[in-house]
Amino acid sequence: MQGIWKKLLxxxxxxxxxxxxxxxxxxxxxxxxxxTESFCISCHEMKNNVYEEYTNTIHYMNRxxxxxxCPDCHVPKEWxxxxxxxxxxxxxxxxxxxxxxxxxxxxxKKRGELAVNVWKAMKAxxxxxxxxxxxxxxxxxxxxxxxxxxxxxxxxxKGMTCIDCHKGIAHELPKGWKELAKKNGLxxxxxxxxxx
Amino acid sequence: MRKIIVLxxxxxxxxxxxxxxxxxxxxxxxxxxxxxxxxxxxKARVISKTGGFGRQWKTQPPLIPHKIDxxxxxxxxxxxxxxxxxxxxxxxxxxxxxxxxxxxxxxPSDANLMRGRWFCYQCHVPQVNAKPLVENLFSxxxx
Numbered sequence: 001m002q003g004i005w006k007k008l009l010x011x012x013x014x015x016x017x018x019x020x021x022x023x024x025x026x027x028x029x030x031x032x033x034x035x036t037e038s039f040c041i042s043c044h045e046m047k048n049n050v051y052e053e054y055t056n057t058i059h060y061m062n063r064x065x066x067x068x069x070c071p072d073c074h075v076p077k078e079w080x081x082x083x084x085x086x087x088x089x090x091x092x093x094x095x096x097x098x099x100x101x102x103x104x105x106x107x108x109k110k111r112g113e114l115a116v117n118v119w120k121a122m123k124a125x126x127x128x129x130x131x132x133x134x135x136x137x138x139x140x141x142x143x144x145x146x147x148x149x150x151x152x153x154x155x156x157x158k159g160m161t162c163i164d165c166h167k168g169i170a171h172e173l174p175k176g177w178k179e180l181a182k183k184n185g186l187x188x189x190x191x192x193x194x195x196x
Numbered sequence: 197m198r199k200i201i202v203l204x205x206x207x208x209x210x211x212x213x214x215x216x217x218x219x220x221x222x223x224x225x226x227x228x229x230x231x232x233x234x235x236x237x238x239k240a241r242v243i244s245k246t247g248g249f250g251r252q253w254k255t256q257p258p259l260i261p262h263k264i265d266x267x268x269x270x271x272x273x274x275x276x277x278x279x280x281x282x283x284x285x286x287x288x289x290x291x292x293x294x295x296x297x298x299x300x301x302x303x304p305s306d307a308n309l310m311r312g313r314w315f316c317y318q319c320h321v322p323q324v325n326a327k328p329l330v331e332n333l334f335s336x337x338x339x
Contacts (some may be wrong), residue, residue, distance in 0.1 A: 108272075147289065149288075172268060175272035178306060
């Protein structure tokens with residue numbers, strides 16, 4: 001009798017480990033698959049609008065060839081935040097199949113709202129995805145242009161975050177973006193900007 | 197007869213002179229034969245200059261003393277306004293767009309910026325450290 005239990009236990013353990021590896025591995029594999037640029041631009045909404053605009057920016061092409069692709073900026077690196085973002089993305093899938101922004105005109109009409117969503121998210125996370133590469137501590141102000149160095153130093157002292165100033169760096173800005181940003185409290189104000 | 201004596205050497209001098217000059221004329225393309233590829237021009241870098249270049253003549257549109265390759269101007273968006281607009285120039289420590297560019301100069305804002313003045317690079321341009329293609333005597337007019 002004892003032998004059967006022992007056998008069952010060991011079989012369960014082996015099956016459990018194998019199943020665990022397969023399921024966990026498969027889950028992460030699927031998650032990584034959806035975390036690539038080629039997956040993002042497999043939807044024409046992405047390919048013809050935001051991606052097309054991004055190809056003109058420094059995050060796509062630059063002197064050293066280091067790139068930041070879609071998920072580098074739009075999907076968090078930490079696992080928990082990443083899963084949360086992936087679940088939120090189901091809304092994007094829904095709107096893809098509903099054809100909410102399936103033409104350039106529809107996209108441009110919606111662009112303000114979409115941009116504000118991203119700005120708000122970046123502001124809430126203190127521009128976490130920017131900081132994955134652009135470390136405040138590792139910025140050499142000496143190597144920056146005088147005006148940029150001055151502004152960066154002051155902004156960090158005031159506790160400002162990247163997106164406060166760097167909007168529309170990888171995509172075009174929506175029409176009337178400044179008013180939109182001001183309305184949502186996303187523009188640097190007299191309190192956040194350094195005194196003259 | 198006297199005319200010929202005077203004009204003859206003068207004509208000879210002129211023809212000879214112009215032939216000499218012709219020998220010195222060089223195409224901007226250089227001495228290369230037409231079927232050879234031209235020598236690529238040296239890359240020029242945009243000059244960044246704190247405080248700007250200053251005007252060369254009184255009505256010159258001020259030159260841009262920084263890179264503009266990341267700026268974008270379209271019908272909907274003008275990224276120059278990020279720093280040079282009436283509501284942002286102070287915080288960004290940038291010169292404001294001239295009041296003459298607004299339909300209401302006493303109350304300038306993004307909303308009343310003249311559309312005819314929208315495309316900044318039509319008049320305002322950055323400068324590169326390039327050698328002039330043709331030597332010239334241009335100099336700044338008196339301030």
